[in-house]
Amino acid sequence: MFYKENQKKSGVTGLCNTIAENSRFKNFIIAMIILNAIVIGVETYPSLYLSFQNGFYLIEKIFIIIFTIEIIIRIAGSRPCLGFFKDGWNLFDFFIVASSLALAGGHFVSVLRILRILRVLRTISIIPSLQRMIGALLATIPAMGNIAFLLGLLFYVFSVMGTIFFGSISPEYFGSMHVTLLTLFQVVTLESWASGVMRPLLGESPWAWLYFVSFILMGTFIVINLFIGVIVNNMQESQAEAQECVRQLEADALKKELAEVKELLMELNRKVSSDSGK
Structure with missing residues (x-):
């Protein structure tokens, strides 16, 4: 051996x-x-x-x-x-x-x-720890399919609504559907959505705040947090699997050592028995 x-x-x-x-x-x-x-x-x-x-x-x-x-x-x-x-x-x-x-x-x-x-x-x-992290992120892709589809529907509905409601008022932000989609992407990241996009519209559309607040509540605080929840859950599962592998390796090593000790004890007992028989 x-x-x-x-x-x-x-x-x-x-x-x-x-x-x-x-x-x-x-x-x-x-x-x-x-x-x-x-x-x-x-x-x-x-x-x-x-x-x-x-x-x-x-x-x-x-x-x-x-x-x-x-x-x-x-x-x-x-x-x-x-x-x-x-x-x-x-x-x-x-x-x-x-x-x-x-x-x-x-x-x-x-x-x-x-x-x-x-x-x-x-x-x-x-670095193995980075590999596990990337593996956990890749594992979230199948689970994110339904969430991504829901977010896509949300973007589509609100982009059509925004283009109809605010296209004539603010064409630089809502002039066409693809421009509105880009604006909604800015809004969902919470980057200057109030001062840069919403407040200029309030003068001609006082109810515009309802459109933006409802989109942020559904898009940012619900759907985006679902993405984060899936990623965190997979990261925890990946970490738990890594810890389980370490425990399994330690248990196997311990079993091997116990088997060696048991074999040594049996060999010692046989030697003592043979010596006492003589």
Whole structure:
């Protein structure tokens, strides 16, 4: 058994797997991703970028080399090798790094810059807690279908009403249905809805407050809070599942230790019995 375990850990695959799973290696990659994000942010200042353009180009090459070596290590350390591509997060990492390599030195400068800043999102694939959070958010999408449909109906009804009631009074906010939809989106976010949208209408439509208050009550305080409730519920369930997995692992480890202790005690009893028989 001991020989088999050592055999598994030996070789290039075992070495790469050990490096890839090492906490220091992961922390180093996270530090490189954050440093890369800072460098990309500094490059947005033309005076600094033009003054040190060659230096930024060299730094970018170094980052590409580091991230390429990281992906190679993770692929080589996977068992089997192609098992690396079964994980969606691994595919995301591979796409970002491979695209950076493919477009490096090419004419697609704007696309390359977008891909470079997307490397910052790789912190999600490196940090397990962020993976669980994103997984919980993605799990809320099916449950949000009915809520999104309800919100869409609410927007549609109030956009038609708003266009009919206030289209001639305030065409810049309610002149057409798509303009009204954009206005209602501003209102539902509670951004300057009173001073910017509602109060100018009160002079010619004193009852306009009823339209806005009813939309905010139904749209913001009810439907939007339903979205938040679903997300919070899934986050709690995800956290509970993670804690249950930890407890299960601890319980399995404890059972294994108890079994080993029991085996040792039985071996000791057999030895004592054989000695007493002699």
